[in-house]
Amino acid sequence: MLRYTLRRLILLIPVLVGLSVLVFAVARLLPGDPVRLAAGPNASEAEIRNLATEFGLDRPLPVQYWSYATGLLRGDWGVSIYTRRPVAEDLRIYLPATLELVVAAMLLAVMIGIPAGLFAAAHRDRWPDYASRVFSLGAISMPRFFLGLLLQLAFAMWLGWLPLGGRFPLTEDAPATITGFLTIDSLAAGDLHAFGLALRYLALPAFAMCLSPLATITRMMRASTLEVLQQDYVLTARALGLSHRLILFKYVARNALSATLTIIGLYFGFLLGGTVLVETVFDWPGIGLYATKAIVTQDFMPVIGVTLSIGVLFVTVNLIVDLLYGVINPKVRYE
Amino acid sequence: MTRLTRRSVVAGAGVAASLAALGSGRPASAQGSKKILIIASNQDIPNFDPHVASGYSAAMLLRNTYDSLVRAEGNPPNPVPHLASSWTISPDGTEYAFKLDPAARFHDGSPVSGEAVRYSFNRALRLGKGNSWMIAGIVDQNSVSAPDAGTVKIKLLKPFTAFLQVLPWIWVVNPALVEANLGSDDGQNYLRTNFAASGAFRVRRAEAGNLYEFERMPNAWKSGGGNLTGAIWKIVRETSSQRLMLQRGEAHIAVDLTAEDMDALNDKPGVVEIVEPEYRTFSIKMNTRHGPFTDLNLRKAVSYAVNYQALLEADGGYADLMKGPLPPGILGFDPDIEVYRTDMAKAKEFLGKSSSAAGGVKLSYDYVSGLDQERRFGLVLLDAVKQLGLDLEIKAKIWPDLVAQCSKPETTPDFFPVYQTANYGDPDNIANAAYGSSRNGSWQNPVYSSPAVDKLIEQGRSEMDEMKRKAIYAEFQKAVVADAPDIFGVLEKRKLAMRSEVKNFTFTPVASNAIELFPLSLA
Numbered sequence: 134m135l136r137y138t139l140r141r142l143i144l145l146i147p148v149l150v151g152l153s154v155l156v157f158a159v160a161r162l163l164p165g166d167p168v169r170l171a172a173g174p175n176a177s178e179a180e181i182r183n184l185a186t187e188f189g190l191d192r193p194l195p196v197q198y199w200s201y202a203t204g205l206l207r208g209d210w211g212v213s214i215y216t217r218r219p220v221a222e223d224l225r226i227y228l229p230a231t232l233e234l235v236v237a238a239m240l241l242a243v244m245i246g247i248p249a250g251l252f253a254a255a256h257r258d259r260w261p262d263y264a265s266r267v268f269s270l271g272a273i274s275m276p277r278f279f280l281g282l283l284l285q286l287a288f289a290m291w292l293g294w295l296p297l298g299g300r301f302p303l304t305e306d307a308p309a310t311i312t313g314f315l316t317i318d319s320l321a322a323g324d325l326h327a328f329g330l331a332l333r334y335l336a337l338p339a340f341a342m343c344l345s346p347l348a349t350i351t352r353m354m355r356a357s358t359l360e361v362l363q364q365d366y367v368l369t370a371r372a373l374g375l376s377h378r379l380i381l382f383k384y385v386a387r388n389a390l391s392a393t394l395t396i397i398g399l400y401f402g403f404l405l406g407g408t409v410l411v412e413t414v415f416d417w418p419g420i421g422l423y424a425t426k427a428i429v430t431q432d433f434m435p436v437i438g439v440t441l442s443i444g445v446l447f448v449t450v451n452l453i454v455d456l457l458y459g460v461i462n463p464k465v466r467y468e
Numbered sequence: 469m470t471r472l473t474r475r476s477v478v479a480g481a482g483v484a485a486s487l488a489a490l491g492s493g494r495p496a497s498a499q500g501s502k503k504i505l506i507i508a509s510n511q512d513i514p515n516f517d518p519h520v521a522s523g524y525s526a527a528m529l530l531r532n533t534y535d536s537l538v539r540a541e542g543n544p545p546n547p548v549p550h551l552a553s554s555w556t557i558s559p560d561g562t563e564y565a566f567k568l569d570p571a572a573r574f575h576d577g578s579p580v581s582g583e584a585v586r587y588s589f590n591r592a593l594r595l596g597k598g599n600s601w602m603i604a605g606i607v608d609q610n611s612v613s614a615p616d617a618g619t620v621k622i623k624l625l626k627p628f629t630a631f632l633q634v635l636p637w638i639w640v641v642n643p644a645l646v647e648a649n650l651g652s653d654d655g656q657n658y659l660r661t662n663f664a665a666s667g668a669f670r671v672r673r674a675e676a677g678n679l680y681e682f683e684r685m686p687n688a689w690k691s692g693g694g695n696l697t698g699a700i701w702k703i704v705r706e707t708s709s710q711r712l713m714l715q716r717g718e719a720h721i722a723v724d725l726t727a728e729d730m731d732a733l734n735d736k737p738g739v740v741e742i743v744e745p746e747y748r749t750f751s752i753k754m755n756t757r758h759g760p761f762t763d764l765n766l767r768k769a770v771s772y773a774v775n776y777q778a779l780l781e782a783d784g785g786y787a788d789l790m791k792g793p794l795p796p797g798i799l800g801f802d803p804d805i806e807v808y809r810t811d812m813a814k815a816k817e818f819l820g821k822s823s824s825a826a827g828g829v830k831l832s833y834d835y836v837s838g839l840d841q842e843r844r845f846g847l848v849l850l851d852a853v854k855q856l857g858l859d860l861e862i863k864a865k866i867w868p869d870l871v872a873q874c875s876k877p878e879t880t881p882d883f884f885p886v887y888q889t890a891n892y893g894d895p896d897n898i899a900n901a902a903y904g905s906s907r908n909g910s911w912q913n914p915v916y917s918s919p920a921v922d923k924l925i926e927q928g929r930s931e932m933d934e935m936k937r938k939a940i941y942a943e944f945q946k947a948v949v950a951d952a953p954d955i956f957g958v959l960e961k962r963k964l965a966m967r968s969e970v971k972n973f974t975f976t977p978v979a980s981n982a983i984e985l986f987p988l989s990l991a
Binding site for chain 2: 216227293416418431
């Protein structure tokens with residue numbers, strides 16, 4: 134497994150190089166003039182030229198890319214032409230916010246979806262199965278941003294149980310940053326009050342994000358479970374008089390999990406890149422909004438930085454998923 | 469029967485702890501003894517440099533953390549003392565002498581001296597960014613002098629009647645701090661995220677793209693004002709979210725509401741709506757230097773063909789029709805000026821005289837993606853040009869692309885919708901920015917150029933006699949209307965909403981969404 138892991142990590146390098154070349158080329162070749170925009174409406178032509186020189190935008194494209202790539206190796210992800218802030222610094226702030234949201238959404242989706250899929254399979258063609266099918270169809274069809282708005286209306290406006298948006302109350306100081314995850318940082322600080330606040334603010338956006346993967350995980354788990362339930366060893370276990378619950382949770386669930394794991398890994402990537410609508414509705418200061426602002430202002434360094442970050446995370450998560458196959462099923466061998 | 473296992477007990481305890489933690493949150497608006505005003509806006513503040521930053525969000529930050537010689541107050545706005553407690557103006561309008569308030573102090577305790585004012589003006593001119601365009605050509609590096617610590621003298625290069633009106637936007641920095649952090653860029657890197665200020669508030673917390681928290685300076689030099697201990701400028705991108713925050717009391721003021729939001733807020737308890745005319749025009753510029761609209765007759769034909777009532781209705785009832793290039797209420801506005809209104813007979817008459825009489829012309833209308841108002845106006849325009857046998861291609865583009873297109877006549881679209889908001893309460897602002905040829909190549913006035921209009925703008929800038937200024941601007945308006953460089957659209961009213969507990973808010977038709985914190989209180 135170690136050799137397999139190392140090989141996968143090494144393969145990550147050409148993937149990221151290819152991704153960076155592609156994104157860099159697309160971002161730089163787009164029409165428009167980000168320098169003029171960053172210089173402001175009253176800037177003279179000389180100022181615009183100076184700004185272009187300051188950011189190296191007057192050099193040939195391959196030279197610009199080489200400068201960027203070598204900077205990456207030193208931890209320099211470039212500077213935003215619009216805000217003049219280092220992209221690495223911005224990613225340190227925005228990426229954990231999105232990760233916290235995505236992790237929370239996936240945790241909800243997994244914790245509810247896997248048992249729901251098992252339950253639906255165990256009660257095939259009875260009302261729990263039908264209910265899960267209807268629920269899954271509705272959840273996959275519902276646009277996330279619309280669901281977010283409905284959740285805001287119901288839980289924030291009508292019931293008043295949860296806040297409208299944001300990550301933390303505006304007039305209170307958040308716990309000191311360690312990981313950037315407010316929930317973890319507040320626990321690390323021993324501040325249960327802050328932890329509770331962080332959870333309250335996380336609840337609605339995480340639920341809006343989790344519904345689509347939850348539905349898919351439920352359906353996938355149901356299908357895999359039904360397939361495993363037909364296996365000979367399950368029939369043998371039943372014949373030996375083992376209880377239905379023991380067979381389901383001890384023997385069937387682990388074997389049915391493999392296909393669902395793949396979906397979990399893929400959805401993690403999809404969610405990372407698809408948070409912008411939920412972040413907009415809930416004013417969640419994550420990379421979705423950060424990247425959107427950068428795209429609109431043609432601020433290509435943040436765009437490249439966000440794309441590379443998501444690429445690294447996506448590949449890493451899927452590597453972890455691949456390794457988990459071996460944990461779940463010891464018969465899996467890595468070559 | 470359900471067995472009580474160790475696992476189920478631990479799981480249950482975890483759930484109970486989480487629920488307890490969830491329920492322990494305080495109400496969103498509870499502040500205890502603090503009086504923190506929360507303003508919801510969708511505009512970020514990427515730069516704190518008072519001589520570089522622009523935009524209403526930056527204006528909000530700067531007017532609350534920095535000071536200027538005078539402030540603009542009232543409706544119509546008039547200059548009132550601020551750093552300067554009094555001033556004199558020479559009869560020819562070229563020499564100003566300001567007496568500084570001896571109490572004025574920077575945040576580090578050092579006095580705000582005449583030298584600081586001189587330094588600040590010169591830095592603004594050197595950088596040539598931000599609001600420096602307001603004084604460019606009016607003063608230079610030798611214009612400002614400080615004969616003593618408490619006096620500032622400014623000798624203008626030429627008379628500029630609106631000089632006092634622009635001074636509220638020229639901020640005074642602490643020279644010692646800037647010089648200590650000069651770097652190679654005149655302190656721009658330092659002041660982008662730091663302050664060298666004297667204002668009543670300072671920035672306690674800045675989270676780019678999320679929020680900016682202000683706190684009142686404990687020993688601010690200026691006494692009085694409201695009871696705010698602080699304020700938060702919260703970035704809320706969706707206007708519907710701003711509206712909901714206002715209704716719930718999670719925000720006290722929302723500054724970007726649409727007509728639909730305002731309608732939804734009608735009669736909501738605890739919400740006060742402010743709908744006031746502002747010096748803010750919305751017109752559709754025509755490319756007078758390239759393409760079919762170099763023909764004055766075609767411009768007039770389209771101007772008569774537009775359904776102005778539809779333009780008004782497209783704005784949801786929160787606007788009035790423009791009557792020429794200047795907004796009502798501003799000095800020199802002529803309420804009797806004859807402007808274009810829907811008249812298909814005249815439209816066809818002018819079309820017949822134009823070079824596009826045979827039809828078959830395709831015009832372009834490029835608007836800012838995401839601004840639904842501009843899209844609706846495009847549809848009204850489509851209807852108008854179709855009746856003239858012309859065609860219109862409507863395209864949504866992002867702002868940077870449109871700004872780049874406006875740099876040359878060849879790439880400027882045939883129609884280009886533009887909001888013009890006055891930065892200061894003088895007709896010179898809109899006349900110069902929107903119709904002066906010195907602004908050609910910029911989005912405010914990409915192409916229109918008329919030597920006669922330029923001459924009137926210069927005359928209006930330098931004439932001291934108010935009656936003569938009114939006559940000059942009356943002529944200016946007639947000249948611009950005769951040239952028909954724009955379809956004069958609507959005057960959008962400023963739409964703000966605030967909680968009823970916000971006290972002492974006074975509307976000023978200039979930068980009203982750049983909320984000034986000092987006089988405000990929370991009940």
